[in-house]
Amino acid sequence: xxxxxxxxxxxxxxxxxxxxxxxxxxxxxxxxxxxxxxxxxxxxxxxxxxxxxxxxxxxxxxxxxxxxxxxxxxxxxxxxxxxxxxxxxxxxxxxxxxxxxxxxxxxxxxxxxxxxxxxxxxxxxxxxxxxxxxxxxxxxxxxxxxxxxxxxxxxxxxxxxxxxxxxxxxxxxxxxxxxxxxxxxxxxxxxxxxxxxxxxxxxxxxxxxxxxxxxxxxxxxxxxxxxxxxxxxxxxxxxxxxxxxxxxxxxxxxxxxxxxxxxxxxxxxxxxxxxxxxxxxxxxxxxxxxxxxxxxxxxxxxxxxxxxxxxxxxxxxxxxxxxxxxxxxxxxxxxxxxxxxxxxxxxxxxxxxxxxxxxxxxxxxxxxxxxxxxxxxxxxxxxxxxxxxxxxxxxxxxxxxxxxxxxxxxxxxxxxxxxxxxxxxxxxxxxxxxxxxxxxxxxxxxxxxxxxxxxxxxxxxxxxxxxxxxxxxxxxxxxxxxxxxxxxxx
Numbered sequence: 498x499x500x501x502x503x504x505x506x507x508x509x510x511x512x513x514x515x516x517x518x519x520x521x522x523x524x525x526x527x528x529x530x531x532x533x534x535x536x537x538x539x540x541x542x543x544x545x546x547x548x549x550x551x552x553x554x555x556x557x558x559x560x561x562x563x564x565x566x567x568x569x570x571x572x573x574x575x576x577x578x579x580x581x582x583x584x585x586x587x588x589x590x591x592x593x594x595x596x597x598x599x600x601x602x603x604x605x606x607x608x609x610x611x612x613x614x615x616x617x618x619x620x621x622x623x624x625x626x627x628x629x630x631x632x633x634x635x636x637x638x639x640x641x642x643x644x645x646x647x648x649x650x651x652x653x654x655x656x657x658x659x660x661x662x663x664x665x666x667x668x669x670x671x672x673x674x675x676x677x678x679x680x681x682x683x684x685x686x687x688x689x690x691x692x693x694x695x696x697x698x699x700x701x702x703x704x705x706x707x708x709x710x711x712x713x714x715x716x717x718x719x720x721x722x723x724x725x726x727x728x729x730x731x732x733x734x735x736x737x738x739x740x741x742x743x744x745x746x747x748x749x750x751x752x753x754x755x756x757x758x759x760x761x762x763x764x765x766x767x768x769x770x771x772x773x774x775x776x777x778x779x780x781x782x783x784x785x786x787x788x789x790x791x792x793x794x795x796x797x798x799x800x801x802x803x804x805x806x807x808x809x810x811x812x813x814x815x816x817x818x819x820x821x822x823x824x825x826x827x828x829x830x831x832x833x834x835x836x837x838x839x840x841x842x843x844x845x846x847x848x849x850x851x852x853x854x855x856x857x858x859x860x861x862x863x864x865x866x867x868x869x870x871x872x873x874x875x876x877x878x879x880x881x882x883x884x885x886x887x888x889x890x891x892x893x894x895x896x897x898x899x900x901x902x903x904x905x906x907x908x909x910x911x912x913x914x915x916x917x918x919x920x921x922x923x924x925x926x927x928x929x930x931x932x933x934x935x936x937x938x939x940x941x942x943x944x945x946x947x948x949x950x951x952x953x954x955x956x957x958x959x960x961x962x963x964x965x966x967x968x969x970x971x972x973x974x975x976x977x978x979x980x981x982x983x984x985x986x987x
Contacts, residue, residue, distance in 0.1 A: 508649040508657065510664055517663030523716040530721050532976040539722035542714045543733050549710060550620035550734070554703050556696045557622055557686055613836070613852075615738065615954030616829040618730035624707035627676055628734075629727045631708045632715060633830040634676075635669035644888035652890070666712060673708030676837065677701040683840035723972070724965050731826075732961040735954035739782065742774040742949045750774045750949070771858050774949055778856070781946035782955050788939065789959040792818055797924055801905045810908070813900065815921075818936065819928040820885045822960040824878035825936050825953060827885070831877065856947035867945060875937035882933030886925065893922035936960075 530538075614621065619628035639661060642648045650657040681690060681697045690696050715726030722729070743750050754767050754776060768776040795817035802810050832851040839847035850869045854860045860867045886892050897918035906912040907920055936956060943952020950958070 550625040615951040631672040677704030728961040732958045735950040735958040738950040778947035781948040818932040820882045824881040824933040827881040828877040853944040871941040878933040878937030
């Protein structure tokens with residue numbers, strides 16, 4: 498009971514407990530979810546996400562379409578109705594892109610997040626405009642508060658852990674309202690749309706509703722599907738973009754190359770098409786795929802022995818990508834929020850160096866920006882890797898404690914949790930920092946080469962798919978051989 502001698506006081510965050518308890522939540526499954534059911538729920542969540550990403554926000558002004566009339570990569574306006582007025586030209590939103598990968602270059606909404614939208618699973622002008630941004634931002638804030646012990650929660654206790662999850666969900670909704678309002682204030686839907694105008698309020702409500710659906714889809718996938726909804730939506734969005742940019746009949750890399758070869762055109766030009774997917778980007782995509790798969794398999798194995806039975810030995814694997822792609826996701830989320838504030842303050846220089854140059858042409862045009870961007874991303878990824886290790890129970894002290902409680906020890910050293918922590922710290926922190934730097938460097942490099950779906954998007958998707966494959970394989974084995982479930986702690 499609270500107030501008993503020797504027991505630490507409850508966190509002040511419990512003041513939000515009445516609100517958190519009233520938040521709807523996806524029920525925890527009362528039985529083991531079968532392999533087939535996990536596949537179905539994962540597929541349903543992904544389909545709902547894709548459908549919502551194609552539902553346009555109500556209230557965005559529709560403008561006249563435009564096409565690339567001279568094939569120079571710039572999409573020129575045309576007078577569709579013959580009234581002599583190029584309506585969309587008055588918006589000054591150039592250059593335009595295919596925001597939602599549907600083959601239509603829309604002028605209804607700006608691609609506000611740029612290349613960051615792939616990491617945020619964001620689709621411009623749709624209910625999925627905010628993507629996973631509110632969830633990840635809320636997660637960063639809560640992890641920082643717990644790690645710094647500001648809110649006094651102990652995540653090893655079930656009550657504190659439940660409160661943490663509930664408050665994080667509540668904060669994600671608040672962040673959705675805040676980010677939606679900031680997009681309206683930044684003029685993303687037109688300078689004439691005020692925040693307190695009926696159109697502005699309606700847009701914020703729609704954006705918040707879309708974010709809430711994503712929050713609960715993530716919860717469904719986490720409890721009834723494979724992996725997490727956040728990872729699934731990133732991978733799904735990037736995969737759809739890569740397929741579209743590679744095979745789109747109008748501007749796709751492969752159809753364009755085939756057409757050039759058949760017409761005896763300039764094949765070299767297909768490698769460096771400006772403002773459009775090109776062969777260099779396709780090659781970079783394939784290259785990043787194999788590099789990430791290889792890096793995911795790199796690991797150091799620490800020998801272990803069971804204390805009571807010296808002959809029983811095992812190994813504790815420490816992956817090179819110890820924190821996986823989490824550092825880049827967190828860094829990109831911070832970059833996205835910085836971009837929102839820069840737009841509101843009319844200070845684009847604030848986010849200039851956190852916006853990746855896309856393609857060799859942009860890198861050559863401003864090499865200093867490319868170098869600074871890479872340095873910022875690498876340092877941010879290393880910082881978030883360090884924080885993530887210490888805030889999620891992956892640090893040397895936590896791992897040493899878990900191994901000691903399991904009766905394991907490192908051969909050649911006396912059984913002491915402090916000794917085990919010292920040995921593990923030499924490998925875990927090195928792997929975390931080097932892995933964070935590696936994914937940051939690889940992400941920036943892939944962006945510089947113009948990888949399809951953005952370099953960061955490809956990096957994250959390959960890592961996500963690799964981890965998803967491992968989880969699916971584990972579930973399939975557990976389904977076929979129920980006795981093995983005990984080895985997985987089920």
